[in-house]
Amino acid sequence: MLRLTDTQTKTVREVTASTPGLLTVYACGPTVYRYAHVGNLRTFLLTDLIRRTAERRGLRVKLVQNITDVGHLQDDTAIDSTGEDKLLAQARLEDKSPFAIARFYEDAFHRDLAALNVRPADAYPRASEWIPSMITLIERLVASGNAYVGDDGTVYFAAQSYDAYGQLSGNRLEDLRAGHGATGESAATGKRFHADWALWKLAGAHREMTWDSPWGAGFPGWHVECSAMSLDLLGDTIDLHTGGIDLRFPHHEDERAQSNCAVGHEVVGHWVHGEHLLFEGRKMAKSTGNVVLVEDVTARGHDPLALRLAFLSSRYRQQANLSWESIAAADALITRWRTAVAAWAESPSEAIAPAYRDEVLAAFEDDLDTPKALQVLRRLEKDDEVAPGAKFETFAWADTLLGLDLARTVGQPVVAAALPGGAQSLLDERAAARTGKDFAASDRLRDELAALGVSVKDTKAGQEWSLA
RNA sequence: GGCCGGGUGGCCGAGUGGCUUAGGCAAGGGACUGCAAAUCCCUGUACGCGGGUUCGAUUCCCGCCCCGGCCUCCA
Known part of the structure; x- marks a missing residue:
């Protein structure tokens, strides 16, 4: 069975389904x-790998992934000098409504997942459509004494009301510095x-993306969204x-504190966190200026699944350092494997190579040891003892975990794509030149075709x- | 100050108390070719520093140095 590193206990533990057959x-x-x-996307891929691996053992996986389309992420302190949240700021920048912005980037998110062969979740709840439930949850927390209305009208969660606070991150309340991480002191707070952190903030000057509540019009804090959904x-x-x-x-x-206090017991059985991706040695972030999008990868002529393969070549709980060089290397490998798989598919059918299959599955189940699986x-690939037909079956099977579309070119003619206009006549010309041993013309025509x-x-x- | 993850050959990256000590990219050599490209074959170079444990440490322990991350925006 699948074993994964649990953030809370810092151990590799077996993932268990509390309902038999359903994870x-x-x-x-x-x-x-x-x-x-x-x-x-590397983090979203992590969940996809977990799901695919769990399903190998016949588990059904019910997966929910939230869409945060309520922009009021900063809850206690103003993140930028204007105090404007990211979604509203972006809406102003693009001169669109905040919901239009949210839907636009939500669509882009789904496209990116599809490009990386990340299979869709069972549900993608939107925070904006879950406000009543959040309010109910906050009411419960107020009633149970875990939350209070501060002097500023904001509803706060009382961190000290939950004894087990800090167990997940290793942070102890006394070690957390007040106001640390924010640029200025959070002066006007009723905490x-x-x-303590905000569960419900009053609208104040905000007019967009606010909702009515028992505490007045406002918007939810970030953490409460995930608890409720x-x-x-x-x-x-x-x-x-x-x-x-x-x-983490x-x-x-905070989500753990909210959920556990609301229902009275530990809600989440296993916390799994993916490490950060670095790009050329630095954390990938807008502020660092090294953000790479899927479209940047395809614009350079790489298959987006090369990215998926590049991620698979390091473990999820390790920081991985991506570079254009590593993406290109992954692209080369994926092409080589597709070509090999298509060639093996031409051979007589053979049973899967069981030892290799078991090794690949064991690697995945061992805390997603994808480098080992590769x-x-x-x-x-290089084992002469294994018949080509068996290699094909085994790679095809492994690809249900890898998700690299390795059988993509099986059965396709080598020249399937359409030639650009004029290329065919150049090709004919070059063939004739080669027959006549006119290699100067042959080289010139090769350059023209390359253009x-x-x-x-x-x-x-x-x-x-072939098309470049 | 608190909490994490690391430092492996030119580069990226697995892994390991001793064994023929991954793999990829790049480099060099060869085959093929009119030349290229592609493909195939072959080759080299490692474990941050100092101590300790041990018959033996890149691997375990301690200290140090360095890198990256989190500490109330963040995948």
Whole structure:
């Protein structure tokens, strides 16, 4: 069975389904005020790998991933000098309504997932459509004494009311510095304790994206969104919760406190966090200026699944350092494997190679040891003892976990794509020149074809072309 | 100050108390070719520093240095 590193216990533990045969998973999703960069996608891929691996053992996976389309992310302190949240700021920038912005980037998010072969979740609840449930949850927390209305009208969660606070992140309340991380002191706050956080903020000057509540018109704090949606859609026992490492604190620490206090017991059985992606040595972030999007990868002529393969070549709980070089290397490998798989498919059908299959599955189940799995497949690729038909079956099987579309070119003619206009006559001309041993003309025509995006190579059977 | 994850050959990256000590990219050599490209074959170079444990440490322990991240926006 699948074993994964549990953030809370810092151990590799078996993932267990509280309902037999059904694994419930909640994945923290994107905030849709901008394009997801490939670092975000690495985390979303983590959940996809977990799901695919669990399904190998016959588990059904019920996966919920939230869409944060309520922009009021900063809850206690003003993040920028204007105090304007990201979604509203972006809306102003693009001169659109905040909801139009949210839908636009939500669509882009789904496209990016599809490009990386990340299979869709069962539900993508939007925070904006979950406000009543959040309000109910906040009311419960107020009633139970875990939350209070501050002097400023904001509803806060009282961190000290939850004894187990800090167990997930390793932060102890006394070690958290008041106001640390924010540029200025959070002066106008009605908090009783510096580590308390907002569950409901009053609208104040905001007019967009606000909702009525028992405490006045306003908007929810960020952390309460995930508590409400996960409890509603997956129940009060959730087998697995995934997200990026940066969400461990405060987001997941606070979510855990809210959910556990609301239902009276530990809700999430297993917390899994993906480490950050670095790009050329630095954390990928807008502020660093090294953000790479899926479209940047395809614009350079790479298959987006090369990105997926590049991610698979390091472990999820390790910071990975991506570069254009590593993406290109992954692209080369994926092409090589597709070509090999298509060639093996021509051979007589053979049973799967069971030892290799078991090794690949064991690697995935061992805390998603994807580098090991790739190593096993490279070994299989070169193993002369295994019949080509068996290699095909084994790679096809492994691809249900890898998700690299390795069988994409099986059965396709080598020249399937359409030639650009004029290319065919150049090809004919070059073939004639080669017959006449006019190599100067042959080289010139090869350059002209290259300019059209057609690359030519010469084989014993004559010239072959492909689109670059 | 608190909490994490790391430092492996030109680069990226697995892994390991001793064994033929991954793999990829790049480089060099060869085959093929009119030349290229592509493909195939072959080759080299490692474990941040100092101590300790041990018959033996890149691997375990301690200290140090360095890198990256989180500490109330963040995947």
